Amino acid sequence: MVISTKTWNKLTPEQQQILETAAKKSEAYQQKLWEKIDADTRAQAKAMGGEIVKVDKAPFRAAVQPLFDDFKKDPKQAALLEKFDNAAQ
Incomplete structure (x- = not known):
C-alpha cells in the first residue's frame, strides 16, 4: 500500500488501523499467490524438460x-x- 503522509495524517486512528490490517492481510495473500505461481511455473518448466538451477x-x-x-x-x-x-x- 502506498499513501502520502499528508493523506495518512488526515485519517482517524481507526481508519489507519483498518488500512494497516488490510495491508497486512493483502501482503499475506499476495505471498501465497506468488508461491503458488512459482511452484506451478517450476513444475511446468520441468515438465517441458527445463532444469531449475540454484x-x-x-x-x-x-x-x-x-x-x-x-x-x-x-x-x-x-x-x-x-x-x-x-x-x-
Whole structure:
C-alpha cells in the first residue's frame, strides 16, 4: 500500500488501523499467490524438460560488499538495506 503522509495524517486512528490490517492481510495473500505461481511455473518448466538451477549468491555478495559498505555510511540507506535484507530472508 502506498499513501502520502499528508493523506495518512488526515485519517482517524481507526481508519489507519483498518488500512494497516488490510495491508497486512493483502501482503499475506499476495505471498501465497506468488508461491503458488512459482511452484506451478517450476513444475511446468520441468515438465517441458527445463532444469531449475540454484545459483550460489556468495560470489556476487562478496563482489558488491564494498558498495553496501559505502551505502551503510548513510543512516537512511543503511536502514533501507536492512529492510531489504530482512525481506530477503
